[in-house]
Amino acid sequence: MAPNQSQNLLLLLEKEFDTILMDIQMPVMDGYRAAREIRALPQYQDLPIIALTANASNEDRRKALENGMNEHISKPIDGKELVKTLAQFIPVKSDFLNEELSLQSEPKIKQNPEGENKPEELSSLHRLCLENKLKKFQLGEELHIELLMQFSRNKADIFEEIDTAVENHDMQTAINLAHGLKGVAGNIGATQVADQAAQIENRLKNKSLNTDYKSLMSSAKQTMTKLIAGINNLDQNHSADNIVEVSQPLPPNEALAPYIEGLRTMISDNNLEALSYLDLVCKRFEKTPIKGLLNPVRDSLSQYKFDQANASLTKLINNISTLQRDLK
Known part of the structure; x- marks a missing residue:
């Protein structure tokens, strides 16, 4: 995926795709206009386009369909809903679809010494309050950890980036950053960060940058710092099995x-x-x-x-x- 819809359109002309997952709120060109641009090209009249947005109202779905999209999915994304929606537009074998949906059944639960049920081998994720995402999206442990690592690498300094955009009077960039964080944090199950990002987005849209906004940003940064520290600790524990003992000389x-x-x-x-x-x-x-x-x-x-x-x-x-x- 490119950083904006204009570049995504260029990418579409270079490669073949079975379907498009269209993020509605993107810089330079929003998803509605991008969908109209795609439909204007004869070769893409029948290419499935599925809208992804944090807005889940019937009005949002109607607007997506009116602008040439085939379906609408709200964020945070539900894994079963995504698979079923994709299956409507992409030919797949029924046994493959059944297998995918069965893999998304409830995660294995084991009883810990205190008697509390937790997803197996995910106590670190529990401390980050992420089981809710495992249950909603039904992610496997490996995929969930990979998404967490990506989040740590790409979003650790995002509140500072928002501050910089505000200082440069670039409110639209600040709004886009907050909106993107809201969706990504929701998808990995970091609900507190997602909620704070949503509040910040609303304050930026209303230009309410008062003392309460500064307090909200300070709290959000503290939440993010704790989340990133927890993810990095999880990364170290997860990487322990991949340590190679080096006893021979390395090449020059x-x-x-x-x-x-x-x-x-x-x-x-x-x-x-x-x-x-x-x-x-x-x-x-x-x-x-x-x-x-x-x-x-x-x-x-x-x-x-x-x-x-x-x-x-x-x-x-x-x-x-x-x-x-x-x-x-």
């Missing part, structure tokens, strides 16, 4: 660096050949620990999780110099 940095940079470029471009290139890198340095160190990257690429693969590779790059120093 000047030999390894061009290959790692090439791999990073391919991953950043979401290039499907990245996994094959990773195999080439492992073969090139097969007598070194590189293959083991790249396992987390391989695992992510095998599931087409490019953002997670990029994060794992970045972490490896940051650690290589330390590993080389420790092995001297």
Whole structure:
């Protein structure tokens, strides 16, 4: 997805898609206009377009349909609703659909020593008050953790970005940032951040930047700081199983660096050949620990999780110099 609808339209002309999930409130061009622009192109008359918006009224659905969209889904997104809606417009085998819906049944619950029911192996997420999202969206643990990591990387400083936009008198950017945060936080189950983002969005729209607004921003920043700290702690615990013990020398940095940079470029471009290139890198340095160190990257690429693969590779790059120093 591109950062605005104008760039999304250009992307549509370059690639083929089975359907479009259209975010209504985007900078430069909103989703309604983008849908009209798409429908004006003869080759996309029948391409399914599904509106995604935080607004859930019948009026919002009517407006989406009037502007050429096929259906409307409100955020935070319900997994079962999304799968069923997509199945209306994308041909899928019935057994595949049944399997997807069965995977979204209630998560496994086990009794903890205090007698409280919690999703299995998700006590850290419980402390972040995120089980409500697991029950609503029925996310698997791995996918949920991946979404949390993305949130930590992309949204940690968003309230500071809103402050900067306000200071520059760019209210529309500030509103867009708050609106986007509201939806993303809701989707991962961070309900307190989502609620605070919604309040901030309303204050910005009404230009109510008084003392109460400043107090709200201060509280929201504290909430975000605690949330990011919890996610980062979860990331450390989750990554423990992927630690590779390095006892052999690493290849010289000047030999390894061009290959790692090439791999990073391919991953950043979401290039499907990245996994094959990773195999080439492992073969090139097969007598070194590189293959083991790249396992987390391989695992992510095998599931087409490019953002997670990029994060794992970045972490490896940051650690290589330390590993080389420790092995001297």
